[in-house]
Amino acid sequence: xxxxxxxxxxxxxxxxxxxxxxxxxxxxxxxxxxxxxxxxxxxxxxxxxxxxxxxxxxxxxxxxxxxxxxxxxxxxxxxxxxxxxxxxxxxxxxxxxxxxxxxxxxxxxxxxxxxxxxxxxxxxxxxxxxxxxxxxxxxxxxxxxxxxxxxxxxxxxxxxxxxxxxxxxxxxxxxxxxxxxxxxxxxxxxxxxxxxxxxxxxxxxxxxxxxxxxxxxxxxxxxxxxxxxxxxxxxxxxxxxxxxxxxxxxxxxxxxxxxxxxxxxxxxxxxxxxxxxxxxxxxxxxxxxxxxxxxxxxxxxxxxxxxxxxxxxxxxxxxxxxxxxxxxxxxxxxxxxxxxxxxxxxxxxxxxxxxxxxxxxxxxxxxxxxxxxxxxxxxxxxxxx
Amino acid sequence: xxxxxxxxxxxxxxxxxxxxxxxxxxxxxxxxxxxxxxxxxxxxxxxxxxxxxxxxxxxxxxxxxxxxxxxxxxxxxxxxxxxxxxxxxxxxxxxxxxxxxxxxxxxxxxxxxxxxxxxxxxxxxxxxxxxxxxxxxxxxxxxxxxxxxxxxxxxxxxxxxxxxxxxxxxxxxxxxxxxxxxxxxxxx
Numbered sequence: 001x002x003x004x005x006x007x008x009x010x011x012x013x014x015x016x017x018x019x020x021x022x023x024x025x026x027x028x029x030x031x032x033x034x035x036x037x038x039x040x041x042x043x044x045x046x047x048x049x050x051x052x053x054x055x056x057x058x059x060x061x062x063x064x065x066x067x068x069x070x071x072x073x074x075x076x077x078x079x080x081x082x083x084x085x086x087x088x089x090x091x092x093x094x095x096x097x098x099x100x101x102x103x104x105x106x107x108x109x110x111x112x113x114x115x116x117x118x119x120x121x122x123x124x125x126x127x128x129x130x131x132x133x134x135x136x137x138x139x140x141x142x143x144x145x146x147x148x149x150x151x152x153x154x155x156x157x158x159x160x161x162x163x164x165x166x167x168x169x170x171x172x173x174x175x176x177x178x179x180x181x182x183x184x185x186x187x188x189x190x191x192x193x194x195x196x197x198x199x200x201x202x203x204x205x206x207x208x209x210x211x212x213x214x215x216x217x218x219x220x221x222x223x224x225x226x227x228x229x230x231x232x233x234x235x236x237x238x239x240x241x242x243x244x245x246x247x248x249x250x251x252x253x254x255x256x257x258x259x260x261x262x263x264x265x266x267x268x269x270x271x272x273x274x275x276x277x278x279x280x281x282x283x284x285x286x287x288x289x290x291x292x293x294x295x296x297x298x299x300x301x302x303x304x305x306x307x308x309x310x311x312x313x314x315x316x317x318x319x320x321x322x323x324x325x326x327x328x329x330x331x332x333x334x335x336x337x338x339x340x341x342x343x344x345x346x347x348x349x350x351x352x353x354x355x356x357x358x359x360x361x362x363x364x365x366x367x368x369x370x371x372x373x374x375x376x377x378x379x380x381x382x383x384x385x
Numbered sequence: 386x387x388x389x390x391x392x393x394x395x396x397x398x399x400x401x402x403x404x405x406x407x408x409x410x411x412x413x414x415x416x417x418x419x420x421x422x423x424x425x426x427x428x429x430x431x432x433x434x435x436x437x438x439x440x441x442x443x444x445x446x447x448x449x450x451x452x453x454x455x456x457x458x459x460x461x462x463x464x465x466x467x468x469x470x471x472x473x474x475x476x477x478x479x480x481x482x483x484x485x486x487x488x489x490x491x492x493x494x495x496x497x498x499x500x501x502x503x504x505x506x507x508x509x510x511x512x513x514x515x516x517x518x519x520x521x522x523x524x525x526x527x528x529x530x531x532x533x534x535x536x537x538x539x540x541x542x543x544x545x546x547x548x549x550x551x552x553x554x555x556x557x558x559x560x561x562x563x564x565x566x567x568x569x570x571x572x573x
Contacts, residue, residue, distance in 0.1 A: 004407045004417060115423070137446075169446050173420035174407050270446035277445045359447040 002178045007138040007170035010177045011077065011103045011163070012037035014145035016047055017185035020101075021072035021192075024052040024063035026082060030115070032105045032171060034077040057082040061089035061100075068098035069207045071197025073153075076100065079167060080107035083121045087128060093160045094129025095223055096208055097195075099152035100160040102130070103145060106269065106320075107167035108354040116355020117167040119269065119320040122297075123329055129223055130160040131230055132298040134268040136254075138175045141165040143247065144295075146180075149189045150237045156229035158195065164297075166270040168355065180245060188244055227299045234296055252301035254293040255308055257283060261290025263370040264309065264344075266334060267318040268294045271351070271358050278363040289367050294330070302337035309334070312344040314370040318381075320352045327378055347373040351381045358382060386439035388449045389524065392468045393458035396428040398517035403434035406521060409538045410436075413530060416443045431466050438528070454527065457481060458504070458520050469495045479523050479566065481505060481516050500527060502565035511558035518555050522562025532563055 005013070011034050015023070023042075025035040042051040050072075052063045057078055068074045078086060083104055093100050106122055108114040122132060131151060135141040141163060148161040165171060180188075196205040211219050231252065238249040254272070257279050258264065265275050272293035282289045292308060309315055317335075319328025326332070331348035338346075349366055352358045362381050369379065389406070393399030400421040407419035418437040424430070435449045455472045457480045462468060469478060476497045480489050481504035489501050502523055504516035511519075518539075525535045539559055543552045 002411065004404070004411050004419070166446070168420075168423060172423065173418060173446075174404055175418055175443075176411055176416055273444040273446045357448045359450060360445065 002176055004174050005138065005177050006033070006172055006174050007135075007141050007165045008033040008105070008172070009037060010138040010142040010179075011145055011165070012041070013177075013179055014142050014185075015075055015103075016041050017180070017182050018073070018075065018146065018149055018189050019047045019186075020049055020075045022050045022052060022064070022067035022074045024054055024060045024067065024074070024076055026055070026057045026060045026078070027053045030079045030082045030107065032077055032079050032103075034103055034105070057085040058089060061086040061093065064100045065089060065093050065096065065098060068093070068100050069096060069197070070199045071194035073149075073192040074098075074100045075102070077103040077105070079105040080109055080115070080121045084109060084124060087125055090125060090128045090130055090160060092208065095219065097158040097223070097226060098160065099158050101145070101148045101152050102160060102162045103141070104162050104164050105167045105171045106164050114354040115167070117169050117320075118353045118355065119164070120322070120353075122162065122164050123321040123323070125162065126298065126329060128160075129227070130162050130298065131157070131227070131296075132162045132164060133295055134164045134297055135170065136270055136272045136293060138165070138170055138173070138177050139247075141170060142177055142179065143241065143245065143249065146185060146188060147237045147241050147249070150240075151230065151233055153192060154229070154233045154237075155195070157226050157233050159223075159226050159230070164269065169270045178245075184244060188241065230299050231296070231301060249295075252294070252296040252304055253308070254291075254295065256291040256293060258290035258292055258308060260288055262288040262313040263367055264290045264292060264312050264315045265318060265363065265366060266292045266294065266305075266309075266315060266330065268297060268330065269320065271318065271320070271363075274358060274360055275363050278360050278367065281360075282364070282367060287367070297330075300333045300337075302333070305334060306337040306341065306343070309344060310341070314345040314347065314373050316347050316349050316366045316370055316373075318349045318351050318366070320350075322350055322353065327376075345370075345373050345375045347375075347377045347379060349379050349381050350383075356382045386437060386441070386443065387454065387528070388452045389436040389438070389454045389456065390449055390452040390468075390472075391434040391436075391456045391458065392462045392466055393432055393434070393517065394428075394462070395430045395432050397458050398515055399432055399434045399458055402517045402521040403436050405539060405542050406436055406524060408542060409525065409530060409535045410438045410528075412534050412538050415439060416441060418443055422448070431462055452476060454479065454524065456520055456524055458516055463489075463492060469493050472497065477527055479520065479527060481520055500566050502562060504562060507561045507565070508558050511561065512554045513551070513558050515558075518558045519562025519565070522559040522564075523566035526563045526566035532560075535563075536560070
């Protein structure tokens with residue numbers, strides 16, 4: 001059914017349909033309306049979830065870890081500083097292989113204090129061991145929240161999954177979202193079968209033990225194996241979901257008019273939508289431009305993205321977060337995937353920090369800028385200098 | 386695609402009516418967006434809200450810079466907010482004011498279409514006190530949207546949070562706003 005809803009509402013709807021056992025959230029700023037909607041569902045008796053309002057995001061993630069280890073299906077949501085405070089425990093959740101799903105309303109990290117969109121929060125959690133997916137629209141946020149559940153809980157993966165959606169641009173903007181019926185969603189996510197739940201007191205297990213130099217390294221390598229299992233699971237879940245929803249999710253990224261493109265933009269999140277409009281306009285003028293929109297950022301689909309970009313003339317990689325003292329993280333991901341291989345001219349564009357708007361004209365400028373790009377340039381778009 | 390910019394003050398319900406307009410136009414089978422501009426949120430401060438309405442899927446996710454329609458819910462914003470900024474020369478300016486169209490035109494120096502209605506008076510007479518709903522009626526008229534569809538959606542949305550009596554007053558305000566604008570330009 002098609003409805004007008006904000007990205008926040010779309011995520012809350014997905015959560016209502018999944019109806020996890022536990023939702024642990026810090027109920028105050030920088031929390032999102034996601035928690036507010038969900039608390040209402042719980043209060044109204046629409047869902048049977050145990051809502052755990054805690055005193056900080058550090059505690060929120062800690063409660064998620066405890067509940068997930070106990071054997072519960074767990075979802076949480078946060079944004080910017082909230083994620084920063086969660087990160088310490090997010091590493092632990094990943095190392096304990098706990099399939100916690102998180103909606104992350106992408107907002108800038110302080111300072112200066114700012115409540116608007118950029119990807120610095122997601123970038124902070126880049127190496128945490130959580131799977132990270134980026135949504136272009138409220139529709140994609142809804143869809144990926146459902147798919148995330150299956151990816152996180154797959155026996156070969158068992159890792160936290162973060163679904164990123166741009167703060168304000170998607171979270172507070174009302175758009176048309178087509179939801180599935182509750183029955184279809186329930187059937188798709190299925191019943192959760194926990195691994196070695198702590199509450200299985202007849203079969204006691206140890207969680208989160210000490211690991212000294214004799215084992216720590218092997219455990220981390222095993223965690224990497226969980227990440228390595230993601231791509232196959234991701235594609236499988238996408239395929240199943242596409243059939244169910246009638247929407248086309250195929251691959252780690254969306255290739256938009258990419259095949260014969262000479263100049264290409266690579267971007268994550270809502271800016272991809274604006275970039276599509278520009279690609280269409282420039283194509284009408286005969287310019288061979290295209291877009292690669294990254295859905296799956298961690299684990300990073302190095303080979304597939306490199307294959308898709310090989311043979312292009314020039315590629316602008318757009319990072320909505322700054323990596324002080326180096327190029328943007330997405331730029332490094334992609335250029336390193338070309339190590340030992342002939343590649344296009346790559347330029348890094350830092351854009352949209354702290355909610356700086358990204359109108360179509362900026363995207364046009366990026367495509368224009370690719371005509372005379374020097375390899376390895378770091379540029380800023382939308383910045384007053 | 387039509388782009389609309391609403392100017393109001395915090396508490397006047399600019400965001401709410403932009404949201405309802407999105408629901409109305411979805412009912413008509415259109416693709417829609419509605420989003421507010423977030424700054425420091427406080428009662429009485431100037432706020433802006435936006436709509437995009439299109440027959441095609443809306444992919445763009447940026448702000449609105451060159452609206453087709455500007456709606457001014459609070460007359461005092463005519464001076465402080467420069468509401469015609471970016472408005473397309475052939476666009477439409479809809480203002481809540483007791484002044485005449487000629488007076489608004491002179492004040493704003495805008496050459497496009499101008500629709501003036503005294504939404505504050507309409508709201509007062511309807512017993513609601515909120516000028517946003519009659520202004521929504523005016524926008525529905527200007528867009529050429531079926532008023533029955535609009536009224537149905539408005540009624541349903543308001544019924545979630547207001548008593549039947551208050552809903553009826555709002556519908557009255559909506560109709561009066563619609564009629565006031567319908568006489569001027571129907572269908573934009």
